[in-house]
Amino acid sequence: MPEGLVIFDVDGTLVDSQAVIVTTMERAFATVDRPAPGRRDILGGVGLSLPILVARLTPELDEATRAEIVAGYRTAYAPTAEEYGETVLYPGVVEGLERLRGLGLTLGIATGKSRRGLDRLIAAKGWGDLFATLQCADDHPSKPHPAMIEQALMETATAPDRALMIGDTTFDAAMAGAAGVRMIGVAWGYHDADALGAAGADPVAGDFATLTAAIEARLA
Secondary structure (H helix, E strand, O other): OOOOEEEEOOEOOOEOOHHHHHHHHHHHHHOOOOOOOOHHHHHHOEOEOHHHHHHHHOOOOOHHHHHHHHHHHHHHHHHHHHHHOOOOEOOOHHHHHHHHHHOOOEEEEEOOOOHHHHHHHHHHHOOOOOOOEEEOHHHOOOOOOOHHHHHHHHHHOOOHHHEEEEEOOHHHHHHHHHHOOEEEEEOOOOOOHHHHHHHOOOOEEOOHHHHHHHHHHHHO
């Protein structure tokens, strides 16, 4: 059986969370009486740690106001997610993850989510035993810094050439490159396929079945 580590991004890769993210950001900006940026701008920064994303969206604002927006987002996220109902997984995620685990591959996560948000997702989906390593924004510098991947490699005793990063953004691709790990992109997330390919993702899968086959081919 193949041995290797497959590290997944979450938002835009496993979970279709765009409605929750955009609505939460709109509510966060409302706490400082400012209009929120457009949907495209918000989703274009998904994957970055929240303070970095807010700074990217508000270059004209002072640090104190940005901190209020960050706090507003963190306060609003859980009730907004509850309002929208059960977290939506992309088609094929459940079957694909089980297939990879059945092949003997180790699974991990590297996400811009907070620890609280990641723990909530893991509990909601019953994934407590599925992922061997869980890396999030609370414990590391924002993507594309390689710290999350490096920690995942260390925790699972995996060499970089036996690991893959799976993600939907150029931030994931840059993080993988900085860590010396190969990257496979997904075309259903928040950055387009051409941008992912240009950033080093090879290939960019169009559905989860194709992604699973590409992972098998590279770690077999």
